[in-house]
Amino acid sequence: MPFDTESLWAQLLGYIEEGLVVPVVGSGLLQVPTPQSGISYYSYLAERLAESVGVSSAELTAGSELNDVACRYLAKGGQIDELYPKVFMLSRQETMGIPEPILQLASIPTFRLFVTTTFAPFMERALNEVRFGGTAGTEVLSYSLTKIQDLKGPVAENPRPTVYHLLGRVSAIPDFAVTHEDILEFVHSLQSPERDPPNLFREVEDRSLLILGCRFNDWLARFFLRGWRRMRLSAGYKQPIFVADREVARDTNLIGFLNSFSRGTKIFPLAGPVEFVAELHRRWNELHPAPIAPTEVIAKTDSSNGNRAFVFVSYASEDRPAAQKINEALCEAGVDTFFDKEGLEAGENWETKLREKIRACSLFLAVVSRNVLTSEPRFFRSEWRLALQLFEQTPAYYSARDVFLLPVAIDATPPDNARIPQDFGRVQWFRLADGYPTSEFVERVKQLHRRSQQEKAGIV
Incomplete structure (x- = not known):
């Protein structure tokens, strides 16, 4: 039976219309306009980091990211704690534009809570730009291994949109995920009832997640999904989880596991996250068009x-x-x-x-x-x-x-x-x-x- 993509789109858009979707924004959406057009933000930072710590380009492959640079640096006898302030300073030096997919997500008004697995502030900047005319109006929270930040209450009672950095927010201290080991530690910590942000998990319990370009594959993806639902994946979900991630869609082992034990996870086939968000934005605007000749509301200055x-x-x-x-x-x-x-x-x-x-x-x-x-x-x-x-x-x-x-x-x-x-x-x-x-x-x-x-x- 052919995959019914249109039915999946209709289901997702219906949930978004009702305000029941929480986007989970991953690094796959951070395609930043630079002289090297098309390079990801994390790869761009990795190039700058490699230059600053003496890792030559010959030691790296095309598209290498921060974890690759960290591994090469450690192999040379470097100390891991030295990398975090360098990443922090490099991120502050770069005055890049906001990636278009992030702006497109910010323009959908029923998205009130955004979870991001990146440490970069692009989602906050996009919301401030689109919804507040460039002024600071977005609430920003961050999970860390040393201090737990949680939602103050239900998102519906907060007049401001909220961005939650699940794997830490860039800073001068080693409290955000740069390496694969960092990601493992964050995910492990989030699994602990003593270390999780309870209000955040309660907030998403009755909502659908829209996972976009998080680039988690196989076992890390399994742990990530299990952590959100706080129960066996085979026990079913109150609401479906939607995934738009080409790497996940290509992982046959993971797809087989999800089809057997997590049928509430809906994967858009071979969807690149950037292209997916562009299509989501197009379909949303198609459902909420500018009226041609409105008769029910004022539109002309009186x-x-x-x-x-x-x-x-x-x-x-x-x-x-x-x-x-x-x-x-x-x-x-x-x-x-x-x-x-x-x-x-x-x-x-x-x-x-x-x-x-x-x-x-x-x-x-x-x-x-x-x-x-x-x-x-x-x-x-x-x-x-x-x-x-x-x-x-x-x-x-x-x-x-x-x-x-x-x-x-x-x-x-x-x-x-x-x-x-x-x-x-x-x-x-x-x-x-x-x-x-x-x-x-x-x-x-x-x-x-x-x-x-x-x-x-x-x-x-």
């Missing part, structure tokens, strides 16, 4: 607002009559709104314009009904996504979240519905049957509108 603060009213086109009642009541109460549905002219900068408008608003009012529970790509979901992403950049997030987000249900749709963003479910909702506003609602919006303006001005 000059009537000028520089004044305003309430952004977001709604599905089916709910326009109810949303219009809400809008008219707010306008009559002297609250400026952004509501006109003139539609954004098709163009590449539609998201930039929408982002600017949401960034400028004082309050994001989301009209919620059964009409928003669709799984189809809709423009109001782009509004919701951008609103949540932009507000996560606000330093006063924990104190001001109630100021910015105001879901208004016009029917019996519950806050805990799976199609409703979790952040919406954590704030106060208003229920206005068919959109008929109450005096209490209007007064509350006026209060939130004023308070948000004060938050932005630094008055409170």
Whole structure:
């Protein structure tokens, strides 16, 4: 029977859509643009390290990495502890661009937790670039053999994306994996109940892992998978594990083992991780396209607002009559709104314009009904996504979240519905049957509108 790749893609994309996937980012994704186009980041560092410790290129084969240099250096009588500060300094000297696959992963908003088996900071840099405009907004944690760092709580309760370095983060001390022995020690330590990060393992227990270019083969891969699931692989998984790694796909012994004892592990056949992420990015954007002629959301700058603060009213086109009642009541109460549905002219900068408008608003009012529970790509979901992403950049997030987000249900749709963003479910909702506003609602919006303006001005 031929392998059904399309069904596997559909399954993976469905899990990603629901926020149930944790990418595990390996060194196979770190193809860095350099004068030696196409060289991996680890191979590039290995060349520089070899030069600094007196290992000649004649002693190495093409594509050698840090472990190969370390072995040659030790054979010459060198000390292993001397290599870590050298790798640290070399990594600081290189000002390389962020690899494209890492940027592509960062652009998928439902990825909130990233685990990386590399010591390099590329995933953090990509998230800061894509989601925070270049400012530091990503939480970064690192496992080490001397000190355990763990998630502070559920990822869903953290407004910031998180990167967890599973094999250490580059530093001047030998607390990150450079050699194969280092990797073995980290994996061994993670197997110990006294040394594991319990919150991290609990977080991934109910989610699918997407393992990308980790380049673990045979027994190391078996230990790695076993460590994540905390039980026999043959006992089954709550959620599948997806693997995109050409080396794993070519390892017939490992494939035979997984087919027999770990059927919840789904391997994309002969998929190179860089090409796989590019295809994932393409398919995600295909499912979440820029709308051609949106009628349900504002996309064109409304000059009537000028520089004044305003309430952004977001709604599905089916709910326009109810949303219009809400809008008219707010306008009559002297609250400026952004509501006109003139539609954004098709163009590449539609998201930039929408982002600017949401960034400028004082309050994001989301009209919620059964009409928003669709799984189809809709423009109001782009509004919701951008609103949540932009507000996560606000330093006063924990104190001001109630100021910015105001879901208004016009029917019996519950806050805990799976199609409703979790952040919406954590704030106060208003229920206005068919959109008929109450005096209490209007007064509350006026209060939130004023308070948000004060938050932005630094008055409170």
